[in-house]
Amino acid sequence: MxxxxxxxxxxxxxxxxxxxxxxxxxxxxxxxxxxxxxxxxxxxxxxxxxxxxxxxxxxxxxxxxxxxxxxxxxxxxxxxxxxxxxxxxxxxxxxxxxxxxxxxxxxxxxxxxxxxxxxxxxxxxxELGENRDLVLKELYHRLHNNLQIVISLLRMTEKAITNAGDREQLADLQRRIQALSALQEEFYRSEDFRRVDFAAFMERLSGSLAGLSGGRVRLALRLEAVELPVDLAVPFGLIANEVLTNSLKHAFPDDRTGQLSVTLQATAGGAVLTIVDDGAGYPENLDLSVASGVGMRLIRRLTDQIGGEVSYERGEVGALCRISVPL
Structure with missing residues (x-):
């Protein structure tokens, strides 16, 4: 004293x-x-x-x-x-x-x-603050475990379905829940339950999704230290999951090899996530601003929710998606 x-x-x-x-x-x-x-x-x-x-x-x-x-x-x-x-x-x-x-x-x-x-x-x-943090930590831990149970149930259901399209939709749902689970893991590891180390989350998420390619897609990461409040990290993380999943699913068809680059930058007013692949690129006749797929609609809705901006660019080789979010 x-x-x-x-x-x-x-x-x-x-x-x-x-x-x-x-x-x-x-x-x-x-x-x-x-x-x-x-x-x-x-x-x-x-x-x-x-x-x-x-x-x-x-x-x-x-x-x-x-x-x-x-x-x-x-x-x-x-x-x-x-x-x-x-x-x-x-x-x-x-x-x-x-x-x-x-x-x-x-x-x-x-x-x-x-x-x-x-x-x-x-x-x-x-003392009340310490008790609250202990309760929050336990809640995050239990939620993480419950999400893992849901993912396991979805995998069991996927194996029982014969229709390929239905199986793919269930697999996409699993990946979305897995992204939420990865965010929960970062909350649990953090000492401040109001914020999350988004760079650490992006490293885990990118590595997990790229691993599904069996080594065909190389991963290049350039992630600056960015901490985000929980209410921003969750939708931003789901957007990142959708963009990465779309790139891995469509940019490298027919077992093509390639590279996926993920860059996270802190800016004066927020953060910018850029995802670039050297794959097949966006179809010429596809208007990405009005694309009606579930993933694209989810990206637009979540971006509007957090007041962010998303842009797409067609390169000579591959494609680029840039998401900017304010803090």
């Missing part, structure tokens, strides 16, 4: 320390009388509790708050000042302070109780 007191009046600082340490007798007390002292303390180790004045000769309490929170976002913070008013109190609390106490000899007990209350609330929130 480390408590940092920031006040350029040594007498007031001493009174505040005496009052607060009655609530935290085993705490390690640190004092910052000036900016250099504050910076040095933060370089050594961030505090768990901050008690700061507002009006400092060398700075102000809000600037001190920002420095401390940058070092430890979970630090609980109380302002103890004699220069403020109701307007400042509102500003301080809106900025993120846990409490605000007006200076005065009769307020020292109030300060100690405010610090204790703020610390206990922050500890409860952290």
């Amino acid at each position: 480390r408590i940092l007191f920031v006040d350029d009046d040594p007498d007031t600082r001493a009174l505040a320390i005496r009052a607060v340490t009655q609530e935290f007798p085993d705490a390690e007390v640190r004092e910052a009388p000036d900016l250099n002292g504050l910076d040095e303390l933060l370089r050594e180790q961030a505090p768990d509790i901050l008690v700061t004045d507002y009006d400092l000769r060398w700075s102000d309490g809000i600037a001190v708050f920002d420095k401390v929170k940058a070092a430890n976002p979970f630090c609980c913070t109380v302002m103890f000042t004699g220069t403020g008013n109701e307007e400042l109190a509102v500003r301080v609390l809106k900025h993120g302070f846990d409490d605000y106490v007006v200076k005065g000899a009769k307020q020292l007990r109030r300060l100690a109780m405010a610090v204790r209350s703020a610390f206990d609330r922050r500890r409860e929130l952290l």
Whole structure:
């Protein structure tokens, strides 16, 4: 437990320390009388509790708050000042302070109780957050397992179907669910369940789909580090699955060999995924903007859902698809 007191009046600082340490007798007390002292303390180790004045000769309490929170976002913070008013109190609390106490000899007990209350609330929130993360991790794990069961059931059903077209539709459905399962796996591995390592997902997805070609299609990956929020990663991942599947299914007919290149780039406003093959290319008479296949309709619908853009290019050899999504 480390408590940092920031006040350029040594007498007031001493009174505040005496009052607060009655609530935290085993705490390690640190004092910052000036900016250099504050910076040095933060370089050594961030505090768990901050008690700061507002009006400092060398700075102000809000600037001190920002420095401390940058070092430890979970630090609980109380302002103890004699220069403020109701307007400042509102500003301080809106900025993120846990409490605000007006200076005065009769307020020292109030300060100690405010610090204790703020610390206990922050500890409860952290414990709730840890419990929530454990529950989410278990839910993601169970969902991943359930998706694997669904995939297994689809494979069993596919083997029992004699019609080739029906079997192919079931195989496509399996690949879509497998893409969702791969995304769930990335959620499970991540420490932040609100975001997903999309580059890692694309590496797993591309390798899995290219492996279905039996080595006929070489895979070239150039994936920049891109983290996406879950609500964007899921539709974007499904779009990527459809484009990759279409390329592997149609670009290399009759056991043709070739190469599939996948590039993921981070941009100032989002991310761009480019998938290029050196295969047969798009048919000349096919209008890709209105193509009515299930995969193409799914790509258009998901792209509209996330406010993205998809474009197709016919090359002298092969084809290119580029998907841009905003963050």
